[in-house]
Amino acid sequence: MSRASLNTATVKHATLAEACEAAANAGFGAVGPWRDVVQAVGAPQAARIIADAGLRASSLCRGGFLTAADDAGIRAALDDNKQAIEEAATIGTSELVFVVGGLVGSTPGGAPTSGVDRDLVATRGRVADRIADLVPFAAEHGVRIVLEPLHPIFAADRAVISTLAQALDLAAPFAASEVGVVVDTYHVWWDPALQRSIARAGREDRIASYQVCDWALPLAAEPLNSRGHVGDGYIDFATITGWVRDAGYVGDIETEIFNEQIWAEPTSKTAETVLSRYDQHVAPHL
Amino acid sequence: MSRASLNTATVKHATLAEACEAAANAGFGAVGPWRDVVQAVGAPQAARIIADAGLRASSLCRGGFLTAADDAGIRAALDDNKQAIEEAATIGTSELVFVVGGLVGSTPGGAPTSGVDRDLVATRGRVADRIADLVPFAAEHGVRIVLEPLHPIFAADRAVISTLAQALDLAAPFAASEVGVVVDTYHVWWDPALQRSIARAGREDRIASYQVCDWALPLAAEPLNSRGHVGDGYIDFATITGWVRDAGYVGDIETEIFNEQIWAEPTSKTAETVLSRYDQHVAPHL
Known part of the structure; x- marks a missing residue:
């Protein structure tokens, strides 16, 4: 089971069900939900949605x-x-x-x-x-x-x-x-x-938790939303992932990206891109 | 003699002579020149300009x-x-x-x-x-x-x-x-x-060197130029200045601000504002 987890902030406009469907289809092992999408359906129902998709909540x-x-x-x-x-x-x-x-x-x-x-x-x-x-x-x-x-x-x-x-x-x-x-x-x-x-x-x-996304420049007008897909910025994922591995971490790795352009993409496409970048830049160093 | 020093980056559009005149008139004890204004007249002449204004180069x-x-x-x-x-x-x-x-x-x-x-x-x-x-x-x-x-x-x-x-x-x-x-x-x-x-x-x-300017928000489109006058942002100058004093520092304190709006002001006005903010927020804690 993949250690990759899709944080729901990366697919901001999706419901929890949509995020879980996209994550499961792409091959993630888990999702990392934010409270807004949990509260939208209530926590008990959120638990069922995640489990029914065959995912963990990281x-x-x-x-x-x-x-x-x-x-x-x-x-x-x-x-x-x-x-x-x-x-x-x-x-x-x-x-x-x-x-x-x-x-x-x-x-x-x-x-x-x-x-x-x-x-x-x-x-x-x-x-x-x-x-x-x-x-x-x-x-x-x-x-x-x-x-x-x-x-x-x-x-x-x-x-x-x-x-x-x-x-x-x-x-x-x-x-x-x-x-x-x-x-x-x-x-x-x-x-x-x-x-x-x-x-x-x-x-x-x-x-x-080990969370990944890239330091992209230029900063967005709202700096909070400046994050980029892994590989599009300046961060050395090979080195940092190796340090996390050497520290004995064996849990899930969440990709959490705040970025207006990425939010405008279809949820399924974002999920696929995130997993592909994870496979390329993170997983080989675990 | 005041420990306040005017960094020439704060008055970006002034020559060294203009910066020194404004600094001396406002009551600074020193200037902190950048290489561009030194090279514009040559280092020996820059030395004379600073000394003739009655200032130190911090x-x-x-x-x-x-x-x-x-x-x-x-x-x-x-x-x-x-x-x-x-x-x-x-x-x-x-x-x-x-x-x-x-x-x-x-x-x-x-x-x-x-x-x-x-x-x-x-x-x-x-x-x-x-x-x-x-x-x-x-x-x-x-x-x-x-x-x-x-x-x-x-x-x-x-x-x-x-x-x-x-x-x-x-x-x-x-x-x-x-x-x-x-x-x-x-x-x-x-x-x-x-x-x-x-x-x-x-x-x-x-x-x-102890340099001061404030963490102002929102960030400018060029984040390098986001700095604000002391007192206009979020920094606790009383506390940090006290730490510098307690560390035994007795040298000059430069105000270095990169900010398009401040650069558009007359040099003499900027020098007066900088010294007034220094007197209000920094000097009492030295």
Whole structure:
């Protein structure tokens, strides 16, 4: 069974059923659904759709958004993440990917509001506090909180976890079954400490997902959607995949691409291209 | 005498004489010239212009571009950097800022060519080799090679040094008087290891320049030119400036901003705004 997983963000305009059909036809072993497509049919039905297609759920994207400083914001974040944990358990994945959010008062892609809180150290401290709040509930449900470092281009407005080493430091107080990390090539490829951090993540048994897509230039007008098909950008997939292999990771590899042009393609065509690039640039190095 | 220095890239359309006049009138203690404005008049005349304005040269920007893998490319880089070293010595600064270049075959801001070399590890290794080649010549001229980590958004196409820790590791084989580092808020503000790396840079006596400008969003169409006036973006200047102070840095603080809108303003107005933002957001924390 292929270790390739199609993340539903790559086929943004497809329903879960359409994504699963395309993935199964192309030869994927798994899908990585986002909460929007799960919630559109309800988690129990989503579980059936995935299983009926003969696929695994490699992860659920995404929980997180933990940086609020006020009581109402903290309560809302905890409530929403508890729901995400239940959804992950229902669809049959143990891995819930967390994107933790940016500075309070930041505007995704936009200028700071007058009340923005620029204290990055304190913001990161609140993320640690919220993870501690959520671990017991997640563990009861057999779900692991999986921290995703995002590229530093997003540090202000989307995610204050910026390196794999930082994610591992945040995970350190908890068991490997409770808090893991994502290695996403797009976000971490540039990191001078990457080989060392991937090896550490392997030793600590925390690699919950290996995600691939390419660093394509020029950046899109919305930099979030700049990602390219594997092979179309600057990332050395042979080397990084080898590091992940050497770290002992044997789980699924998700391709997750945000890109307006790719979203405009037919779902089946995207699934085929993604798998072909995986076969060419990733699988030989596993 | 003010520790504030006006980097000439902030007033891109001014001659060195115009930049120096505006800087002196606004109350700066120094200018940080780029090679283009120095070469436009010749280094000896540039030295006179700076001195006649009553200013110091806080640094020369920029040497570097060390990633070539072929003999001709390596020779060209060494020749150009030797010229930059002589220019730095002539204008009276000991600090020559190095931007080391991107992957071979990369196109600044554009898609990879078919022959792009994606091996980031080997590329970084070549940077280390070229620094070793240049240190003796620089030291003979009393000039320090100052490594500038650039934000990871530029790792593919502009600079493969991406963190302060990496710059310090590259500097480690050499004396502090031979190889130093720049702390540029725009490039390093997001780094979870920043406080530790700044403290290390201070202990190792390698901080050659503290540069400031803000992380402004949305990104410009050319992300290189996205920087904002201090106070207009997301960076916590109080905290980072405090870390630089605690590391023992007592040198000049350059404001270096690449921004089309700011470049369109009159030079004198930009100089006044830069100094006013410095006085408000940086100086109180030194």
